[in-house]
Amino acid sequence: TQLLEQSPQFLSIQEGENLTVYCNSSSVFSSLQWYRQEPGEGPVLLVTVVTGGEVKKLKRLTFQFGDARKDSSLHITAAQPGDTGLYLCAGARAGGTSYGKLTFGQGTILTVHP
Amino acid sequence: DAGVIQSPRHEVTEMGQEVTLRCKPISGHNSLFWYRQTMMRGLELLIYFNNNVPIDDSGMPEDRFSAKMPNASFSTLKIQPSEPRDSAVYFCASNPGLAGELFFGEGSRLTVL
Numbered sequence: 001t002q003l004l005e006q007s008p009q010f011l012s013i014q015e016g017e018n019l020t021v022y023c024n025s026s027s028v029f030s031s032l033q034w035y036r037q038e039p040g041e042g043p044v045l046l047v048t049v050v051t052g053g054e055v056k057k058l059k060r061l062t063f064q065f066g067d068a069r070k071d072s073s074l075h076i077t078a079a080q081p082g083d084t085g086l087y088l089c090a091g092a093r094a095g096g097t098s099y100g101k102l103t104f105g106q107g108t109i110l111t112v113h114p
Numbered sequence: 115d116a117g118v119i120q121s122p123r124h125e126v127t128e129m130g131q132e133v134t135l136r137c138k139p140i141s142g143h144n145s146l147f148w149y150r151q152t153m154m155r156g157l158e159l160l161i162y163f164n165n166n167v168p169i170d171d172s173g174m175p176e177d178r179f180s181a182k183m184p185n186a187s188f189s190t191l192k193i194q195p196s197e198p199r200d201s202a203v204y205f206c207a208s209n210p211g212l213a214g215e216l217f218f219g220e221g222s223r224l225t226v227l
Contacts (some may be wrong), residue, residue: 033215042118042205042218043157088157090216101170102216104149104157 003027004091006105014113016078021108023089024071030092032065032072033102037086079112086110116140118219120206126225132194135222137206138187147216148181148191149205157205163189196226 005024013019023032031050035043047056049065049072056063060083062075072089086109090102119138127133139146147162161171163183171181178197183189193200203223207216 035216040220042207042220043216044218045215048215090157101159101162102147103159106156 003103004089004105006087006089006108008108009106010109010111012111012113013079015080017112019076019079019110021074021087021089021110022071023073023091023105025091026070027091027093028069030069032069033090033092034063034072034074035088035090037088037107043086043088076110079110081112081114084110084112118206118208118217120204120219120222122222123220124223124225126227127196128227129197130195131226132192133196133200133224133226135191135204135206135224137189137191137219139189139206139208140217141187143208143210143217144186145209145211146183146189147207147209148189149207149218151203151205151221152201160191193224196224198226201225 003025007022011019031048033048034046036046037043047058047063049063052067052069054065060077064073076083086107088107089105092102118140121136145164148160149157150160151157158173160173161181162169166183179193181191201224203221205218205221207218209216
């Protein structure tokens with residue numbers, strides 16, 4: 001069962017364009033993380049959102065956590081070739097043996113062409 | 115500070131052979147996670163440890179897979195016997211507690227012929 005659905009799976013855009021990646025679930029998460037992964041490397045954390053409705057900005061990246069803590073989005077403004085990579089969302093459950101257990105979405109492969 | 119260290123980076127083996135993947139977490143991190151990544155299924159959690167104790171191994175595909183953490187600085191993931199469908203990139207990750215940011219190693223790419 002895929003608990004976190006990411007869309008789109010693939011995104012190919014030109015430098016300077018804006019884009020949004022979505023991460024949706026029917027489950028409630030105590031927190032949600034976004035990671036970026038480059039070829040041959042492991043994922044690296046970009047941001048963690050914890051509060052429903054929370055918005056966090058990281059330079060040209062804007063992350064939002066849904067009010068019900070079931071979904072999240074990542075918006076990139078004026079994309080650059082250096083933004084190319086695999087973007088993963090990951091939700092954390094709270095309580096019991098699931099505490100701290102992260103469930104990852106399938107990922108969005110972003111390619112930004114010069 | 116060194117990050118999470120995994121070995122080998124690449125392994126090519128034949129079906130039926132035993133495979134052992136190794137991980138050294140970041141010093142001081144109490145939790146260690148093994149993930150498997152494929153194009154079809156994405157990143158799947160196989161097992162995780164807290165203070166060297168396995169907490170949840172529900173993601174381990176079958177009895178051919180086993181994982182150990184004999185001490186705070188070392189863990190192994192073993193596949194015996196290996197099958198072609200086990201081909202994937204296996205990641206080890208650690209974090210200071212149970213929740214929060216995961217620090218991933220560079221992965222071990224396994225190819226089973």
